[in-house]
Amino acid sequence: MTPHKLLARVRESRLFWPLTALAVILLFDAIFEPGFFKIGIIDDPVYGPHLYGNLIDVLNNGAPLMLVSIGMTLVIATGGVDLSVGAVIAISAAMGAVLINPALGDRLITNDILTADTTNTPLPLIILADLAAGTLCGLWNGFLVSRARIQPMVATLILMVAGRGIAQLITNGQIMTIYYTPYFWFGNGFILGLPVSIYIVAGVALLAWLLVRKTALGLFIESTGVNARAAYYAGLDERNIKLLAYTFCGFTGAIAGLILSSYVHSSDANNIGANYELDAILAVVMGGTLMSGGRFSIVASIIGAIVIWAFTITMYTFGVPADALTAAKAVLVLLVILLYSEFSQRLLGRWGLRKGQRHDPAH
Amino acid sequence: MPIAKHFAQVSLVLALLPVAAGCAPASPATQPTTAPAADAKKTYADMTLCYPQLGAESDWRTANTASIKETAETLGIKQLVFSDAQQKQENQIAAVRACIQQGVSVIALPPVVEDGWDAVLTEAKNAGIPVIIVDRSVSSDPSLYASHIGSDMVLEGQKAAAEMNKLLPEGGAILELSGTTGSGAAVGRAEGFRADLNANITILDSQTGNFTRAEAKPVMEAFLKKYEGQFQGIFVHNDDMAIGAIEAIKAAGIQPGELKIVSVDGTRGGFQAMADGWIQADVECNPLLGPQVFEMALKLMNGEPIEKSVLTNETVYYPDDALELLPTRKY
Numbered sequence: 001m002t003p004h005k006l007l008a009r010v011r012e013s014r015l016f017w018p019l020t021a022l023a024v025i026l027l028f029d030a031i032f033e034p035g036f037f038k039i040g041i042i043d044d045p046v047y048g049p050h051l052y053g054n055l056i057d058v059l060n061n062g063a064p065l066m067l068v069s070i071g072m073t074l075v076i077a078t079g080g081v082d083l084s085v086g087a088v089i090a091i092s093a094a095m096g097a098v099l100i101n102p103a104l105g106d107r108l109i110t111n112d113i114l115t116a117d118t119t120n121t122p123l124p125l126i127i128l129a130d131l132a133a134g135t136l137c138g139l140w141n142g143f144l145v146s147r148a149r150i151q152p153m154v155a156t157l158i159l160m161v162a163g164r165g166i167a168q169l170i171t172n173g174q175i176m177t178i179y180y181t182p183y184f185w186f187g188n189g190f191i192l193g194l195p196v197s198i199y200i201v202a203g204v205a206l207l208a209w210l211l212v213r214k215t216a217l218g219l220f221i222e223s224t225g226v227n228a229r230a231a232y233y234a235g236l237d238e239r240n241i242k243l244l245a246y247t248f249c250g251f252t253g254a255i256a257g258l259i260l261s262s263y264v265h266s267s268d269a270n271n272i273g274a275n276y277e278l279d280a281i282l283a284v285v286m287g288g289t290l291m292s293g294g295r296f297s298i299v300a301s302i303i304g305a306i307v308i309w310a311f312t313i314t315m316y317t318f319g320v321p322a323d324a325l326t327a328a329k330a331v332l333v334l335l336v337i338l339l340y341s342e343f344s345q346r347l348l349g350r351w352g353l354r355k356g357q358r359h360d361p362a363h
Numbered sequence: 364m365p366i367a368k369h370f371a372q373v374s375l376v377l378a379l380l381p382v383a384a385g386c387a388p389a390s391p392a393t394q395p396t397t398a399p400a401a402d403a404k405k406t407y408a409d410m411t412l413c414y415p416q417l418g419a420e421s422d423w424r425t426a427n428t429a430s431i432k433e434t435a436e437t438l439g440i441k442q443l444v445f446s447d448a449q450q451k452q453e454n455q456i457a458a459v460r461a462c463i464q465q466g467v468s469v470i471a472l473p474p475v476v477e478d479g480w481d482a483v484l485t486e487a488k489n490a491g492i493p494v495i496i497v498d499r500s501v502s503s504d505p506s507l508y509a510s511h512i513g514s515d516m517v518l519e520g521q522k523a524a525a526e527m528n529k530l531l532p533e534g535g536a537i538l539e540l541s542g543t544t545g546s547g548a549a550v551g552r553a554e555g556f557r558a559d560l561n562a563n564i565t566i567l568d569s570q571t572g573n574f575t576r577a578e579a580k581p582v583m584e585a586f587l588k589k590y591e592g593q594f595q596g597i598f599v600h601n602d603d604m605a606i607g608a609i610e611a612i613k614a615a616g617i618q619p620g621e622l623k624i625v626s627v628d629g630t631r632g633g634f635q636a637m638a639d640g641w642i643q644a645d646v647e648c649n650p651l652l653g654p655q656v657f658e659m660a661l662k663l664m665n666g667e668p669i670e671k672s673v674l675t676n677e678t679v680y681y682p683d684d685a686l687e688l689l690p691t692r693k694y
Contacts, residue, residue, distance in 0.1 A: 035588065042616035052615065057584050173447060174425040175603075177632055188614065264576040264607060270419055270449050271575055316585035321544065321571050 018286050018303040021336050025310045033317055041193070046181075050190035054313055060187075060263075062309030063197030064089070064256035068276055069283040069301040070201075070208050071138075071249030076284050078238075078245045079225040079293030080145055080152030085253040085280055087163020088137045089273030092130045092257025094167040097176035097267035099126045100183060119180045126183070131254045137163065138250015142243035156246075160277065167269035175268045178261065187263030197259050201302070204252060208298055221245060225293025279308055286336045307332075405664045410440040410469070412660055413462035417475040417499075418450035420543075420574045421603040422630040426694025427473070427498065427650035434653030442467075450543070450573075452476055456483045463490045469660040472508075473498040476545040484508055493663040497652055499547035505671060509663055512655050512673045514648045516548050520555025522679055523598055523625045526644035527560060530623040534563025535595035537623075538586055540572045540579050540608055542600040548574075552600050552627060567594055574600065576607030583611035596623035602633030602645065609641045629680050631692045637685035647677040650694055 029036040039053035050056075068085045075082045099121040119126070137159055144155035178184075189196040212218030223231040224238040231238045256276070261267045285291065286307060287300030311332055315325050338344055414431050418424065428445075435443040444462055448454035452475050462470050463486055470487055472494055474480060484507035487494050493509040500511060527537065539556075542549030549571070557566070567590055572579030579599075599605040605626040612622060619640030626633055629647035636642045655673060662669050680688070 033589070035591075038588070042614070044614065044616065054585070054588050057581070057588075061581055061584075168447075174419050174428070175422065177422065177606075179635075188610065260577075263610075264580055265610065266576055268419070268575065268577065270447075271577055313581070313585055316570070316582055317589050319568060319570060 014288055014297045014300050015303060017288060017336065017339055018300050018307055020339075021286065021307045021332070022303060022310060025307065025314055029314055029317075033314075036314070036317060044190070047185075047188070047190045050193045050195075054317065056195065058306060058309045058313050059198045060195035061313065062305050063195065063201050064260045064263075064273070065276060065279055065283060065308060066201045066302045066305040067204055067252045067256045067259070068249070068280040069287075069305040070205055070298055071245075071252030072277075072280040072284050073287070073289055073296050073298050073301040074208070074212070074221060074245040075152070075249045076281070076289050076291060077221045077225045077293055077296035078242050079228065080242065080245070081156065081281065081291070082138075082141060082246060082249045083153060083156040083277045084137065084141060084159035084163055085249065085256070086273040086276040087160050087167070088134050088250055088253030089257035089260060089276055090164050090167035090267075090269050091137060091170070092134045092254040093261035093267040093272050094170040094176070094269055095133045096126050096130050096183065096258060096261050097178055098170050099129055100178055100180045101176070117179050117181050119183070123182055127258065130258045131251065134254020134257060135247055135251045138247040138253070139243070141250065142246030145246060146239040146242040164269055167267075171267055171269050173269070175266055177266045179265075184262055184265060187259045187261075197263075200255060200259065204255065205298060205302060208248070212298070217241075217244075222294055222296065225296075280305070282333055283308055285340075286333070288340065307336075405468075405661070407438040407440045407657070407661060410657075410660060410664060411442045411444065411465075411467040412440060412657065413444040413459070413465075413467040413470040414497075414656075415446045415448055415455050415458035415462070415470075415472060417448050417455060417473050419447060420450055421601055421628070422632055422694060423601060423603075423628050423648065423650045426630070427652060429694070430651040430653035431471075431656065432653075434657050438657055440657070448475060450475055452479060456480075459483050459487065463487055463492060466490075467492060468664050469493055469495065471495045471497050471656045471660065474501050474547065475499070476543070477502045477547045477550060478545065481507065493660075495656060495659055495663070497656055498650075500551070501547070510659060510669050510671055510673060512652055512659060513675065514677060515674050516551025517555035517558075519627050519646050519648060519677070520552040520557075521559040522555075522646045523552065523627060523644070524556045524559035524561075526625045526646070526679060527556075527564065527596055527598060527623065530625070530643055531561075531564055531596055534561060536565050536567045536590075536593055537596035537598060538590065538594050539566055539569035540582065540597065540599045540604045541569055542571065542574045542604075544571050544573075546574075549600055556598055564596075566598075572600075572604040572607065574604060576603050576610075579604035579607035580611050583608035584614075587611060587615045594622070596625070599624065599626045601648075602626050602628035602630045602636070602642075605642060606632050606636060609636055612641075629692075630694055631689070634680070634685045634689045634692055637680065637682045638689055640682060643682065645680045647680060649675045649677055 036054050039051055039055060041049055042052040043049045072082055100119045102120060141156050141159060144150045145152050186196055191199055212221060220236055220241050223236060224241045228238045257273060260272055283304035284301045286304035287297055289296040312325065315328055320328055416428055444467055446458040448458060455475055459470060459472060460483060470492055474496060477500060480501045480503045484494060484503050488507055496508050496511040498513040541553055570582050572582050597608060599608060605624060624642045625644045626642050627646045627648055629645050633642060633645045637645055659669055
């Protein structure tokens with residue numbers, strides 16, 4: 001087998017496992033719930049005609065997770081991890097809600113100002129503030145990791161714990177309901193029949209892809225992840241690479257917060273984006289990026305996020321209660337991780353070798 | 364300036380509150396002191412009340428928190444020990460323990476779930492601190508707590524069933540979005556609803572939305588695809604989940620009124636949804652329990668007799684009243 005062929009095979013296998021997992025879930029649906037794939041067209045009075053079905057829900061509900069998975073991929077590729085994305089989501093959502101209507105959420109007020117379809121801040125400013133808040137959180141993480149030299153898990157744990165507290169301070173510890181209709185577009189709107197959120201994912205993914213694949217940045221990130229010291233001796237400023245990765249992760253968390261709060265029309269500092277850091281790590285790991293850093297694939301991580309949501313919606317369709325869902329999810333993760341394990345890779349490798357020998361008698 | 368306006372309104376509300384709350388406490392001065400012992404009659408100024416709030420899962424809870432905090436402020440109690448358990452029982456138990464250590468006068472506990480309170484309630488009893496169970500119920504032995512102030516969840520379920528029976532006289536199939544699994548509210552509402560629902564209405568499926576919008580919405584989305592055209596109504600255990608579900612229903616291209624929705628709470632958001640024609644009946648569950656809680660706490664401190672169970676007076680709201688009452692909703 002020539003090195004080129006080998007490389008091609010490995011590159012294929014990048015997307016192979018997450019796609020296999022997705023195919024298995026969809027096959028399961030096809031057998032037990034054929035209606036799962038039904039896609040219709042609904043003419044929405046606000047957003048116009050759009051596609052409607054479980055698969056569209058998978059994309060729309062999965063969009064925030066896909067976004068944070070993109071950011072998480074870069075962080076994990078540098079050999080780190082970001083546990084604070086869920087908290088960043090909460091901060092971003094809280095910013096949005098407060099800027100729309102700063103009425104005190106923890107007071108009993110008898111008037112209709114709270115349900116009015118108005119905003120105190122123009123929408124572009126709200127978006128900017130959301131993104132700025134999240135990016136700042138990412139910058140903070142990046143600073144702790146790259147400059148203060150705190151271990152990534154510990155450094156981001158700080159914001160993971162404090163972040164929801166900060167979000168609660170912003171919203172006065174209460175759920176803030178949003179009644180400003182233009183804000184709903186991000187999580188509920190449609191462009192050309194597809195959810196707006198999916199275009200946002202595509203845009204961010206494209207941006208990330210251009211950054212890491214059309215410049216040397218991807219290579220820098222990988223070398224930082226493989227061996228930060230070697231990268232440093234090779235003349236790379238690995239500190240700035242890490243800073244950039246964490247900042248970008250915060251940025252994706254901020255967009256996810258915007259979409260999520262728009263999707264449910266509220267900001268709930270305790271629950272919004274709960275466990276997203278863990279789901280994002282799962283998505284990245286399912287996408288074949290190693291927790292120890294190094295080579296990564298943004299597309300594979302996005303597919304990993306889709307797998308998680310295809311699974312979630314399948315479970316909802318089959319009536320598995322939300323409480324039991326996490327246990328079911330654990331089984332899925334276990335299976336995928338087992339596939340990546342050295343044990344099964346060896347099994348598969350042996351199988352592939354035999355096959356290779358059969359097809360390539362020259363060896 | 365909008366912000367200035369808000370503050371003006373808030374302070375106005377605050378200024379009016381003492382008047383409203385004034386009727387609640389039995390004024391200690393007028394009562395004859397039967398035992399002129401060394402212990403003088405305790406007043407609100409001596410009260411340290413512990414309120415380990417279960418979380419902030421809905422607008423209802425927001426109002427409940429606000430009611431407790433504002434009443435404490437108005438009555439001028441010594442200290443309100445308030446905490447937020449983020450919907451986790453272990454956090455609540457830890458908060459209660461901390462309050463016992465601190466030696467508060469009274470603990471008012473809104474339990475997140477029904478079971479598992481025996482140990483910590485026994486600890487409180489041994490420490491001589493009376494516990495008032497607020498809002499949701501507990502399954503523990505009644506001797507472990509002083510009293511329960513709150514709503515009759517089973518009755519709320521029954522009222523909801525009566526509304527659903529009226530809305531679907533011909534019978535039909537409905538779905539249920541239930542509250543946090545194991546919570547007194549979810550258990551009681553489901554039980555009462557099933558007890559009084561007409562035999563010709565079947566519950567196709569029931570799933571928890573954990574009382575939050577974020578969880579109710581995807582559940583409803585999956586329901587809509589699975590049971591497309593097979594159901595005529597939905598019973599939702601609280602308004603926040605109803606609002607989440609309505610978002611999913613809107614996206615499915617369904618018009619207001621096509622599905623009969625019965626919800627529980629009567630929050631501002633629920634009233635808005637009624638005014639818009641989505642919710643057909645909303646069973647009230649009053650969160651403004653502050654005055655009742657503090658009045659009872661004072662009685663407990665003075666050893667006065669109290670009732671073991673105090674139910675709040677609640678009604679059912681309909682879309683016809685919604686627009687008119689919406690501006691008067693405090694929560």
